Amino acid sequence: xxxxxxxxxxxxxxxxxxxxxxxxxxxxxxxxxxxxxxxxxxxxxxxxxxxxxxxxxxxxxxxxxxxxxxxxxxxxxxxxxxxxxxxxxxxxxxxxxxxxxxxxxxxxxxxxxxxxxxxxxxxxxxxxxxxxxxxxxxxxxxxxxxxxxxxxxxxxxxxxxxxxxxxxxxxxxxxxxxxxxxxxxxxxxxxxxxxxxxx
Amino acid sequence: xxxxxxxxxxxxxxxxxxxxxxxxxxxxxxxxxxxxxxxxxxxxxxxxxxxxxxxxxxxxxxxxxxxxxxxxxxxxxxxxxxxxxxxxxxxxxxxxxxxxxxxxxxxxxxxxxxxxxxxxxxxxxxxxxxxxxxxxxxxxxxxxxxxxxxxxxxxxxxxxxxxxxxxxxxxxxxxxxxxxxxxxxxxxxxxxxxxxxxxxxxxxxxxxxxxxxxxxxxxxxxxxxxxxxxxxxxxxxxxxxxxxxxxxxxxxxxxxxxxxxxxxxxxxxxxxxxxxxxxxxxxxxxxxxxxxxxxxxxxxxxxxxxxxxxxxxxxxxxxxxxxxxxxxxxxxxxxxxxxxxxxxxxxxxxxxxxxxxxxxx
Amino acid sequence: xxxxxxxxxxxxxxxxxxxxxxxxxxxxxxxxxxxxxxxxxxxxxxxxxxxxxxxxxxxxxxxxxxxxxxxxxxxxxxxxxxxxxxxxxxxxxxxxxxxxxxxxxxxxxxxxxxxxxxxxxxxxxxxxxxxxxxxxxxxxxxxxxxxxxxxxxx
Numbered sequence: 157x158x159x160x161x162x163x164x165x166x167x168x169x170x171x172x173x174x175x176x177x178x179x180x181x182x183x184x185x186x187x188x189x190x191x192x193x194x195x196x197x198x199x200x201x202x203x204x205x206x207x208x209x210x211x212x213x214x215x216x217x218x219x220x221x222x223x224x225x226x227x228x229x230x231x232x233x234x235x236x237x238x239x240x241x242x243x244x245x246x247x248x249x250x251x252x253x254x255x256x257x258x259x260x261x262x263x264x265x266x267x268x269x270x271x272x273x274x275x276x277x278x279x280x281x282x283x284x285x286x287x288x289x290x291x292x293x294x295x296x297x298x299x300x301x302x303x304x305x306x307x308x309x310x311x312x313x314x315x316x317x318x319x320x321x322x323x324x325x326x327x328x329x330x331x332x333x334x335x336x337x338x339x340x341x342x343x344x345x346x347x348x349x350x351x352x353x354x355x
Numbered sequence: 356x357x358x359x360x361x362x363x364x365x366x367x368x369x370x371x372x373x374x375x376x377x378x379x380x381x382x383x384x385x386x387x388x389x390x391x392x393x394x395x396x397x398x399x400x401x402x403x404x405x406x407x408x409x410x411x412x413x414x415x416x417x418x419x420x421x422x423x424x425x426x427x428x429x430x431x432x433x434x435x436x437x438x439x440x441x442x443x444x445x446x447x448x449x450x451x452x453x454x455x456x457x458x459x460x461x462x463x464x465x466x467x468x469x470x471x472x473x474x475x476x477x478x479x480x481x482x483x484x485x486x487x488x489x490x491x492x493x494x495x496x497x498x499x500x501x502x503x504x505x506x507x508x509x510x511x512x513x514x515x516x517x518x519x520x521x522x523x524x525x526x527x528x529x530x531x532x533x534x535x536x537x538x539x540x541x542x543x544x545x546x547x548x549x550x551x552x553x554x555x556x557x558x559x560x561x562x563x564x565x566x567x568x569x570x571x572x573x574x575x576x577x578x579x580x581x582x583x584x585x586x587x588x589x590x591x592x593x594x595x596x597x598x599x600x601x602x603x604x605x606x607x608x609x610x611x612x613x614x615x616x617x618x619x620x621x622x623x624x625x626x627x628x629x630x631x632x633x634x635x636x637x638x639x640x641x642x643x644x645x646x647x648x649x650x651x652x653x654x655x656x657x658x659x660x661x662x663x664x665x666x667x668x669x670x671x672x673x674x675x676x677x678x679x680x681x682x683x684x685x686x687x688x689x690x691x692x693x694x695x696x697x698x699x700x701x702x703x704x705x706x707x708x709x710x711x712x713x714x715x716x
Numbered sequence: 717x718x719x720x721x722x723x724x725x726x727x728x729x730x731x732x733x734x735x736x737x738x739x740x741x742x743x744x745x746x747x748x749x750x751x752x753x754x755x756x757x758x759x760x761x762x763x764x765x766x767x768x769x770x771x772x773x774x775x776x777x778x779x780x781x782x783x784x785x786x787x788x789x790x791x792x793x794x795x796x797x798x799x800x801x802x803x804x805x806x807x808x809x810x811x812x813x814x815x816x817x818x819x820x821x822x823x824x825x826x827x828x829x830x831x832x833x834x835x836x837x838x839x840x841x842x843x844x845x846x847x848x849x850x851x852x853x854x855x856x857x858x859x860x861x862x863x864x865x866x867x868x869x870x
Contacts, residue, residue: 183757185845188501211416233808235416235505239507242515254516257516260517263515263637344667348511349510349512349513369769396785397785398738398739398741399785400742404821405815407820413815416815420815423742423841424747486751486753487756489754503748504748505840712741712742712743
């Protein structure tokens with residue numbers, strides 16, 4: 157009986173047809189597949205939105221080449237989530253159909269970076285203020301102790317403690333966290349996924 | 356009568372039947388298998404530890420990579436937990452899109468489980484048919500989200516991107532194809548004599564044992580135990596979800612229950628697509644402090660995220676309770692007892708649909 | 717090159733037996749390797765057979781980022797594979813540890829610290845088309861002139 161059922165199965169016209177004329181699909185990725193991000197050619201402004209939202213370590217880096225900033229994807233680290241494509245305000249990167257959908261549906265990420273200093277643990281060494289890239293851009297002459305003459309800097313050492321003056325300047329790079337000897341500074345990256353039309 | 360152990364037979368960690376490494380130690384007397392014991396710990400990564408101190412945009416990816424087979428449901432669970440803590444509203448279109456993706460994911464997971472079972476009992480023809488059918492479901496997922504696995508589709512306040520009408524009609528035609536092909540395969544599975552010899556009456560889990568051992572998901576429902584976290588979701592009930600159970604509790608019942616659930620998932624996807632209306636898909640919302648226990652139904656059973664978050668939206672502590680922990684232990688201690696042959700060990704174990712990556716994290 | 721050697725080259729290119737070892741991956745790459753078996757991609761038409769038995773394998777596909785249980789077992793398993801042999805890693809985890817390589821984790825990537833790796837396929841997870849393309853492009857070179865190379869090494 158079971159032999160007969162197998163014979164019946166293998167004599168179906170559709171089975172026979174596919175058995176003799178079957179062809180495997182060509183080894184190509186479909187156009188909507190979210191592949192490694194590619195560069196579109198737009199100019200990068202080094203805002204670091206892509207690097208800040210990237211969920212992996214060392215997957216994306218923004219490097220300067222011949223005086224131009226360009227994002228660089230490391231294969232083997234990138235998980236192809238496409239967040240960098242969605243987060244980039246200048247449309248420097250593209251991957252699959254995310255960029256088209258981003259334009260069509262107005263997809264957007266709202267970033268907010270906040271620097272929190274633990275007043276009790278901070279000992280005012282000034283490592284964070286000296287290392288902060290945003291600080292150094294505004295005041296290149298910032299002192300080794302983290303004391304700055306300028307009032308426009310992100311943070312500086314005042315009266316033996318590190319004080320945050322302008323939170324909105326923070327790019328969320330977490331360099332200060334790495335240099336702090338007793339983990340008293342903390343950078344919070346808050347992200348909201350929104351649509352432009354329904355903000 | 357005193358039982359005498361002849362040989363202690365190890366199965367695994369690298370075994371042709373298992374997708375994942377684990378070792379089953381079988382105590383045998385002649386051809387009979389008296390007792391089995393499962394040795395885990397080959398794929399421990401410490402994900403819960405890594406999640407601590409990270410905001411949602413990073414924990415979401417870690418949660419997805421708890422398990423590659425049911426990645427969507429882990430993503431939905433952690434985002435659902437964070438939304439419950441913070442009181443974030445999800446627009447209706449996004450909720451329905453989440454259900455469509457979750458059901459597609461459940462379909463591919465069940466098809467993979469049934470493929471593994473058919474492969475284990477050496478019915479390779481049916482196994483390859485099922486694996487090819489799974490590609491249809493994977494294509495639907497890829498068209499919808501852009502990747503086959505690890506889609507990163509669910510975000511707090513909605514979903515990543517909208518789905519166009521062309522893709523929705525493609526998904527419906529994929530459902531048609533899956534249902535049409537499944538009719539044939541289910542008939543093959545029900546009437547195959549070799550399949551019946553290897554499946555019926557083997558690895559029986561009675562309803563009392565099921566309740567005592569805490570087994571969840573399709574494995575529990577095949578024994579007649581009613582447990583499904585989708586019953587608590589009003590949207591699922593609105594879409595026409597109902598509990599499916601079987602009473603036999605053997606290998607055959609577990610596989611047939613998954614086939615029945617495939618039909619149900621297909622009809623849920625259809626109903627969800629019919630109810631879609633134009634509207635926003637993501638509204639954002641900040642994650643605030645709180646502590647919650649959030650349970651949803653994964654393809655293998657109840658999945659619970661016990662998560663505590665501080666006021667900055669960073670995780671303080673997280674505990675993941677995955678269904679495979681209960682299912683693997685029950686399979687080892689209750690189902691795989693006094694089996695007629697050593698070949699049944701793998702088939703009973705695979706019929707419980709174990710996911711070792713889920714169980715160890 | 718002798719005639720025997722060229723026959724061996726041709727045969728080895730068209731018959732590759734594969735064993736996959738999961739050293740702590742999340743299953744994503746493993747089921748993508750399984751998907752290569754399906755009639756859609758049909759890896760067997762290229763002469764690649766998945767046996768999952770190290771003792772009859774030519775190529776080991778390693779997925780995952782070396783969990784502590786595997787640190788002594790993977791070199792052991794590699795020794796049991798008969799010559800000629802090669803290792804191809806699938807996915808990000810064996811290269812870099814992917815998202816798991818963070819302070820506090822228990823895995824210890826990369827895999828090339830423990831066994832010699834011939835080729836690597838990046839992606840999390842790579843698509844079946846990418847896996848097949850990688851294996852096919854490596855297949856020509858993997859076992860070419862194995863005996864001559866062995867002589868040269870001595």
